[in-house]
Amino acid sequence: MTSRPQRIVRVTQTELVTPCVKRFTLEDAEGRRLPSWSSGSHVSMTLSDGEHIWRNSYSLIGTPGETRFYQIAVRKEDLSRTKGGSQFLHDQVHSGDTLEIGAPSNYFPLARHAAKHVLIAGGIGITPFLAHLPALRRSGASFEVHYAFRDRVGGAFWEQLCGEYGTYARFYVSEEGSRLSAAAVLAHQPLGTHVYVCGPHLLIAAVSGAAAEMGWPASHVHFEEFAPPPVSDSAPFFVHLPELSLEVKVGVRETILEALERAGVPIASSCRVGQCGTCEMQVLGGEADHRDRCLSEGELHEGKIITCVSRCRGQRLTLALPG
Amino acid sequence: MTMILESKTVPSLRNSAEAMRRFPFPFSTDSYGYSVNLTPAGQGEAGTYNEHLFDIDEHYRAEFDERRRILSEDHGRRYLTLPHMMEAQWDFLEMSMTHLAAAYPESFTLRQEDDFWHWENYLLGITQDFTFGDPSTLPLEPLEWMGRQMQGDFCLLDQREGDLYLDAGLVTFPADWSLTFDLGMTFEEWHGPVPLAHPAGVFTRAKKFLMNLEIDQPWQRLNWTFTIGPRLETSSETYHLWGRDKSGVTAENAGEQVHLRVEAQVLARLPRSHGVLFSIRTYLIRLDELATNPEWAQRLGRVLESLPPEITDYKGLTDTREAVMTWLKHNQLD
Ligand code: FES
Numbered sequence: 001m002t003s004r005p006q007r008i009v010r011v012t013q014t015e016l017v018t019p020c021v022k023r024f025t026l027e028d029a030e031g032r033r034l035p036s037w038s039s040g041s042h043v044s045m046t047l048s049d050g051e052h053i054w055r056n057s058y059s060l061i062g063t064p065g066e067t068r069f070y071q072i073a074v075r076k077e078d079l080s081r082t083k084g085g086s087q088f089l090h091d092q093v094h095s096g097d098t099l100e101i102g103a104p105s106n107y108f109p110l111a112r113h114a115a116k117h118v119l120i121a122g123g124i125g126i127t128p129f130l131a132h133l134p135a136l137r138r139s140g141a142s143f144e145v146h147y148a149f150r151d152r153v154g155g156a157f158w159e160q161l162c163g164e165y166g167t168y169a170r171f172y173v174s175e176e177g178s179r180l181s182a183a184a185v186l187a188h189q190p191l192g193t194h195v196y197v198c199g200p201h202l203l204i205a206a207v208s209g210a211a212a213e214m215g216w217p218a219s220h221v222h223f224e225e226f227a228p229p230p231v232s233d234s235a236p237f238f239v240h241l242p243e244l245s246l247e248v249k250v251g252v253r254e255t256i257l258e259a260l261e262r263a264g265v266p267i268a269s270s271c272r273v274g275q276c277g278t279c280e281m282q283v284l285g286g287e288a289d290h291r292d293r294c295l296s297e298g299e300l301h302e303g304k305i306i307t308c309v310s311r312c313r314g315q316r317l318t319l320a321l322p323g
Numbered sequence: 324m325t326m327i328l329e330s331k332t333v334p335s336l337r338n339s340a341e342a343m344r345r346f347p348f349p350f351s352t353d354s355y356g357y358s359v360n361l362t363p364a365g366q367g368e369a370g371t372y373n374e375h376l377f378d379i380d381e382h383y384r385a386e387f388d389e390r391r392r393i394l395s396e397d398h399g400r401r402y403l404t405l406p407h408m409m410e411a412q413w414d415f416l417e418m419s420m421t422h423l424a425a426a427y428p429e430s431f432t433l434r435q436e437d438d439f440w441h442w443e444n445y446l447l448g449i450t451q452d453f454t455f456g457d458p459s460t461l462p463l464e465p466l467e468w469m470g471r472q473m474q475g476d477f478c479l480l481d482q483r484e485g486d487l488y489l490d491a492g493l494v495t496f497p498a499d500w501s502l503t504f505d506l507g508m509t510f511e512e513w514h515g516p517v518p519l520a521h522p523a524g525v526f527t528r529a530k531k532f533l534m535n536l537e538i539d540q541p542w543q544r545l546n547w548t549f550t551i552g553p554r555l556e557t558s559s560e561t562y563h564l565w566g567r568d569k570s571g572v573t574a575e576n577a578g579e580q581v582h583l584r585v586e587a588q589v590l591a592r593l594p595r596s597h598g599v600l601f602s603i604r605t606y607l608i609r610l611d612e613l614a615t616n617p618e619w620a621q622r623l624g625r626v627l628e629s630l631p632p633e634i635t636d637y638k639g640l641t642d643t644r645e646a647v648m649t650w651l652k653h654n655q656l657d
Contacts, residue, residue: 035538036417036594065595103538109597111483112407219484276535 006046006100009034009070014095017073021124021156022090023061026070029098039064039131040108040224043072044270046100047085049092053261054085057272060104061130070101073156075124107275108196108224110135115192117143120185120207122199123150126157128224129198133165148172148180148203182210197223225273237312241265242284243321256281256307256317267307267322274309281307285318330561331392335385336553338612342381346608347372347585349545350622354629361532364543364589365422372587375426376541377419377473378604383446386474386496389555393495394471400503400560402467404479404491409464411479411491413456414593415600416465419473444472467493475587475604478502480510480533482597487533489513496555496605498548498584499639504559533590533599541591541600549643550584553607569642574649578611581647583623610647614654624651 013025028034037060047054058072076090093099108128110117117136119129126147136143145168149155152173161169172180186195186207195216197207204223211221239248239256250259257279260267269279274292283303292306305319338346367373372380394401404412420442424433434441438455449472453460461468470477470493479491487510494502505513510530536542550557551568572580584607591600614620627648635641 036414037538038595038597040597103540104594105537106597109482112481113483270535270537277531278535 006102007034008098009101011093011095011097011099012069014093017156018154020076020154021073022076023071023073024089024093026072026099026101027068033067034070035103036065036067037070037104038106038109039135040110040128041104041106041131042108042128042271043070043104044102044272045085047088047093049088052084052088054088055258055261055269055272056085057270059108059127059131061127062134064131064135070104073124073127073130075156102270105270105276107271108198108222110196111194111220111222113192114194114220115142115190116194117141118185118189118193118195119143119145120180120182120195120197120199120203121145121147122180122197122203123148124156125197125199125203125224126161127198129196130157132196133161137165143168145169146172146180146185148174148199151175182207183214186210186214186216192220194220194222197221198225201225224275237314238316239312240285240316240318241321242318250311255309256305256311256319260307265321269308272308274306277306279307280304281322282320283317284320286316287313288317289313330554330556330558330564331389332552332554333385333389334553336382336555336607338608339381343608343612343615345370345372345380346613347545347587347606348616348619348622349547349585350626353622353625355626355631355634361542361544361590364541364591372604372606373543376422376589376591377426377475377602378587379423379427379430379446379474383474386555387447387471390471390495393556400501401495402493403502403506404464404466405481405507408466408479408481408491408596408598409458411481411593411596411598412458412465414595414598415477415479416469417455417595418591418593418600419469423473447472466491475602478601478603479593480599480601482534482599485534486510487530487599494558494603496603497558498546498550498586498605499557499559499562501559536590536592536599538592538594541589543587543589546586546588548584548638549640549647550582550607551580551643553582553609555605555607569639572643572646574646574653577643577646577650578614578654579609581610581643581650582607583610583613610650611654614651617655620651620655624648624655627651 008029009026010029011024012027015023017023042057042059044055044057047056058074060070061073062071074086074089077086110132119132121129129145133145145161145165147158147161147169149158155173158171172178195207195211197204204225208221208223236249236251239250239259244265246263248259248263250256257267257269267279270276275294277294283305288305289311290300291309291311295304295306365373365376372378420433423431430446432443440453440455442451443449458464466477466479476494476496477492478489478494480487481490489505489508492502551565551572554565557565584605587604589602593600613623627644630644635644
């Protein structure tokens, strides 16, 4: 696969939705229409402050198919990981600035045939649902949304959702002691219901665990993480590329993909959370620590690795460049 | 008894020198090897069949008339769409109109003001104002209405639950298959049975590729077979009409009878519905037309020699292969 075509957009509006979440409105820099898109899509962004380059993915929010502008909502992360891109967007990108984005991709689409759609969001994981909800309302489908966040000030968009989807929306504010129970949400749903979860790792694990226990078919459970699985438990290692006679160190806070990009070896990528398979490479030596959700048993066996999330058990991984 | 459509030849499909020059000759090496062979669609050199995403050529009117004939006789089996495909139909209309208007401004005009669109097709004398997203403002459903104004066949695939389903199509020129039989099938069902000669896993990879197609990054590939006579309509339903011609092919008449049939297939992500467009643009060239290019004639002969028997069988070429090889040997121009 070739690298993705980029497009220059201009920031036409920024708006602080909560103290930590900013909404950006983007328009084509030359005034053309942007590509159409479906709910659940994200765009990847290439951000640079002149010194660092970040490639982050953000869900498109708002009415699907809107082509005059795109909107994204960005949460400012603390600097614990290489999420400096969000920090940069918050602090240094203003109305009038230009940014580089790829075409929208969708790895979290709605299942059109579902009897009912149950959306479960934790924190900033609400963003893809800000596009799914208008799509569901427009199609006349049956749905409900459950949204858990810490406190009323920090919970982004909940008031808007409350106004627009009142009886179809439930909110869980953990500081006020109200907790979302995956089992309770999933119980008594009609046959043929699909559930969608977006949020932190723990929430996804809780919902998929409860669904499996209650006998839901795996094909009815959809999830998207808004950040790669935590890498705090990982150690640094080296990636060796014999074709380029190159060895690159992968630090604790970065992925193989990021380390290679930093070293000037661009690898095609899209979702950057281990879901789409675009950033796949071939392992020639060393033992991989797989953390993706897209490779089949057979592909794992063939020695494929998903470089945006997976790591190495040991000191060194030898990889072949994608064909 | 249901009425069976006639499979007719279309004599006006003879190629001009220009059409022969730009014919999508599918062989780049002297031997047959199965490969998926994907290249970016609509990004070929100027003057080639792949310059634009949707190719319009001198056979535009002949194909339009032939499609109208087929649809007037057999509409129910040639245009089929499931109700959930309406959004994908609008995707198709948007993609085709914007590309055609940009590629052929002398033939098509599109003006968009929010959802109010104005379309002009100077080749057919069509002028239409309509509201994007509202099917009641078009004379026909978007896929059929726009598909009739283009060359080739169009399939819309729905992507859901880890699979692709053939859920809508306008298919009047199939190469030995049928939309009626295949509607609603998954990718694997539609492509089976897989001949032995295809390397294991090739369809799994192809499916994964399709499911990961990106917006604004369409791909194309060429597929080929032989057709007897200048016939676009070769569906499974009419096999008894066109299949019998194959036995009449001899080393003497192959030059005027046998046509190399090349399908330029385009694969594109439909952005609003997250579906996939699979379009099939068919080109025919008579063997004696093809042989005016000695390089092509020589290469075709070598490819046929190297063709494994399973593939010959799968493509339905068993009757024709020998005759074509012999004709090519006798008519090799130096
Ligand atoms: S970029 Fe999607 S799996 Fe790595």
